[in-house]
Amino acid sequence: AQRVTQPEKLLSVFKGAPVELKCNYSYSGSPELFWYVQYSRQRLQLLLRHISRESIKGFTADLNKGETSFHLKKPFAQEEDSAMYYCALSGSSSASKIIFGSGTRLSIRP
Amino acid sequence: EPEVTQTPSHQVTQMGQEVILRCVPISNHLYFYWYRQILGQKVEFLVSFYNNEISEKSEIFDDQFSVERPDGSNFTLKIRSTKLEDSAMYFCATSEGGYSYEQYFGPGTRLTVT
Numbered sequence: 001a002q003r004v005t006q007p008e009k010l011l012s013v014f015k016g017a018p019v020e021l022k023c024n025y026s027y028s029g030s031p032e033l034f035w036y037v038q039y040s041r042q043r044l045q046l047l048l049r050h051i052s053r054e055s056i057k058g059f060t061a062d063l064n065k066g067e068t069s070f071h072l073k074k075p076f077a078q079e080e081d082s083a084m085y086y087c088a089l090s091g092s093s094s095a096s097k098i099i100f101g102s103g104t105r106l107s108i109r110p
Numbered sequence: 111e112p113e114v115t116q117t118p119s120h121q122v123t124q125m126g127q128e129v130i131l132r133c134v135p136i137s138n139h140l141y142f143y144w145y146r147q148i149l150g151q152k153v154e155f156l157v158s159f160y161n162n163e164i165s166e167k168s169e170i171f172d173d174q175f176s177v178e179r180p181d182g183s184n185f186t187l188k189i190r191s192t193k194l195e196d197s198a199m200y201f202c203a204t205s206e207g208g209y210s211y212e213q214y215f216g217p218g219t220r221l222t223v224t
Contacts, residue, residue: 032211044201044215045215046212086152086153090211095141095165095166095207096158097155098145098153098155098203098213100152102151102152103152
């Protein structure tokens with residue numbers, strides 16, 4: 001079964017504290033893994049994807065195929081990081097659909 | 111920066127009525143998708159569309175749903191006879207294709223069926 005699991009509905013941390021949003025997946029084959037973010041009143045936008053191995057806005061995510069995980073991390077949270085974060089996967093073809101996790105709401109406390 | 115646009119932003123309709131949700135893709139994009147999100151639930155894939163054909167559809171996308179690109183610009187989702195459970199946020203997404211798998215999402219249309 002193709003599935004993305006985000007165990008935390010809500011994560012609240014203090015500004016400056018480290019952040020880790022958990023994501024596990026189930027997929028037969030080699031998926032593309034993504035993190036999408038939705039800031040308040042804005043559209044879904046791609047934050048990062050595993051194949052680019054970039055750090056965006058200080059966030060990184062490492063694909064662990066053994067544990068089938070793709071956790072999102074940031075060493076020092078900022079207030080502007082407060083948003084809804086969705087882990088997602090797709091197949092490796094141009095027309096592949098995206099399968100989303102249920103999302104984690106990240107709240108950064110001042 | 112080019113963006114995907116959707117109209118209307120909010121649609122209220124009575125059960126049994128037909129609705130058409132519209133999306134204007136980014137101009138050089140070739141792949142089009144509809145997703146929906148029922149309040150409190152995850153974003154779910156409905157259908158993908160390429161070269162004027164459906165590429166893939168989910169089990170949600172039954173005979174009540176249809177998609178088309180009538181004029182080469184707009185990409186529409188039609189629900190023939192709406193049900194209460196069709197109330198959701200509907201997102202259009204488009205991608206360039208080729209080696210780019212990034213899908214760009216529109217702001218969504220909130221459909222309320224009463």
